[in-house]
Amino acid sequence: MDFSYKTDEELVISAFSNEDSFSELINRYEKKLFNYIKRISNLSKEDIEDILQEVFIKVYRNLNGFDADLKFSSWIYRITHNEVITNFRKFNSRPKFFDLNINDDILESIKSDFNIEKDLDSYILREKLKEVLQKMDVKYREVLILKFFEFKDYNEISDIIKKPIGTVGTLINRAKKQFRDILIKLDIKI
Amino acid sequence: MTNIINIVLEKIKEKNIKPRPRWIFVFYNIFLWVLVPIFIIFGALSFSFIIHMFISSDFDLRDRVSGNLFEFVFKTMPYFWIIILIIFLFILYFDFKNTKKSYKFNFLKVSLFGLSLIILIGIMFYFSGVARYFDNNFLKVNSYKALSCQNLKMWNNPEKGILVGKFINISENSGSFKDIYEKNWNILFNNDAELESLNLDNNIKVVGRKIDDNNFYAEHIREMRCGCGMKNCDCVNSERNFIDKRSNGCGIKILN
Numbered sequence: 001m002d003f004s005y006k007t008d009e010e011l012v013i014s015a016f017s018n019e020d021s022f023s024e025l026i027n028r029y030e031k032k033l034f035n036y037i038k039r040i041s042n043l044s045k046e047d048i049e050d051i052l053q054e055v056f057i058k059v060y061r062n063l064n065g066f067d068a069d070l071k072f073s074s075w076i077y078r079i080t081h082n083e084v085i086t087n088f089r090k091f092n093s094r095p096k097f098f099d100l101n102i103n104d105d106i107l108e109s110i111k112s113d114f115n116i117e118k119d120l121d122s123y124i125l126r127e128k129l130k131e132v133l134q135k136m137d138v139k140y141r142e143v144l145i146l147k148f149f150e151f152k153d154y155n156e157i158s159d160i161i162k163k164p165i166g167t168v169g170t171l172i173n174r175a176k177k178q179f180r181d182i183l184i185k186l187d188i189k190i
Numbered sequence: 191m192t193n194i195i196n197i198v199l200e201k202i203k204e205k206n207i208k209p210r211p212r213w214i215f216v217f218y219n220i221f222l223w224v225l226v227p228i229f230i231i232f233g234a235l236s237f238s239f240i241i242h243m244f245i246s247s248d249f250d251l252r253d254r255v256s257g258n259l260f261e262f263v264f265k266t267m268p269y270f271w272i273i274i275l276i277i278f279l280f281i282l283y284f285d286f287k288n289t290k291k292s293y294k295f296n297f298l299k300v301s302l303f304g305l306s307l308i309i310l311i312g313i314m315f316y317f318s319g320v321a322r323y324f325d326n327n328f329l330k331v332n333s334y335k336a337l338s339c340q341n342l343k344m345w346n347n348p349e350k351g352i353l354v355g356k357f358i359n360i361s362e363n364s365g366s367f368k369d370i371y372e373k374n375w376n377i378l379f380n381n382d383a384e385l386e387s388l389n390l391d392n393n394i395k396v397v398g399r400k401i402d403d404n405n406f407y408a409e410h411i412r413e414m415r416c417g418c419g420m421k422n423c424d425c426v427n428s429e430r431n432f433i434d435k436r437s438n439g440c441g442i443k444i445l446n
Binding site for chain 1: 194195197198199201202207208209210211212214215290293294295296297
């Protein structure tokens with residue numbers, strides 16, 4: 001069955017009666033969410049997969065609670081975000097190091113937003129950016145990851161982390177400031 | 191990557207997981223929103239009790255019972271209702287926070303709005319007599335009385351011109367009075383007009399000056415909040431039960 005023409009929201013409605021619709025939702029999000037969890041948690045592959053299973057089971061159990069005013073992607077990212085935080089609490093620790101995969105799209109987005117010199121070596125820049133992100137406060141790193149790595153807009157970030165849009169704007173501005181300050185400390189030309 | 195789709199679908203079948211019915215989500219959200227005004231009303235009621243107790247605490251007499259205003263406020267603070275108000279505010283906060291769209295609102299603005307509403311409705315409750323009515327009824331419950339009337343003894347200070355206790359009997363210009371330490375006093379007063387409006391079965395505050403160890407001259411006589419309770423006291427637990435034309439039958443014997 002071809003689901004490509006169906007939106008996520010349509011799939012949610014048909015998921016009650018059609019198992020394949022729910023499979024398609026998992027298919028659409030498993031890779032994205034795997035990367036997102038990896039970026040914010042630095043857990044092992046096995047642990048991430050365990051969290052992912054929990055997330056999809058929660059999604060299934062709460063299909064009727066899906067608020068049509070939200071985007072499905074915001075809703076599933078919120079569930080994932082909460083599940084990762086629950087996992088941090090369970091083991092009483094947050095990671096200090098992250099294995100951030102910065103692809104070309106992400107790199108370009110960061111370069112243009114922070115006016116980083118275009119001729120800077122990409123490999124060096126990637127390494128420096130990882131270092132910068134690791135040095136950032138968790139609350140700032142999380143919003144920057146949602147904005148620059150997951151390409152979410154302010155509205156979506158607001159729905160995911162359950163904060164007012166104004167607060168999201170403030171968080172992103174402060175995150176950018178901290179990002180720039182650390183860039184300067186690491187002597188990266190901007 | 192492991193085949194997550196199959197694992198998840200198998201788990202769903204194996205554990206027979208079903209989507210929760212829609213009515214649970216609808217009911218839960220309505221329930222949370224219904225609780226918001228209820229706890230605003232409860233908060234306002236608590237606030238009106240706090241106003242009522244502050245106003246009942248006779249600020250004009252503070253110099254007679256404590257050294258400074260701060261000490262007086264500290265001693266007469268209605269801690270019981272302040273704690274109750276804080277508990278209601280916490281419940282209100284967590285209730286609102288769990289509603290679906292609460293995160294869209296600015297926390298500071300919503301908090302200020304909620305607090306203003308509680309203060310405004312609380313003031314309305316106070317002026318409409320709701321606080322006094324409930325307080326008087328609650329005072330019939332001994333445990334409430336014990337919690338909210340802790341400061342009775344601090345008022346009894348004959349040297350500074352205050353006695354707290356009850357009249358045993360009253361004649362034309364004097365009365366027998368037993369203070370809260372069970373000491374008997376002969377109270378002298380020029381006119382008993384003030385007594386007309388009081389329920390003398392309640393605890394009474396006599397303000398004036400000590401003449402000697404047994405006699406006290408009364409300048410003012412006031413009813414205390416923590417007496418037997420109601421203005422129209424029904425005297426159910428009163429030791430004295432004389433017919434009295436001046437105090438709604440609540441126990442003061444008139445000696446002519």
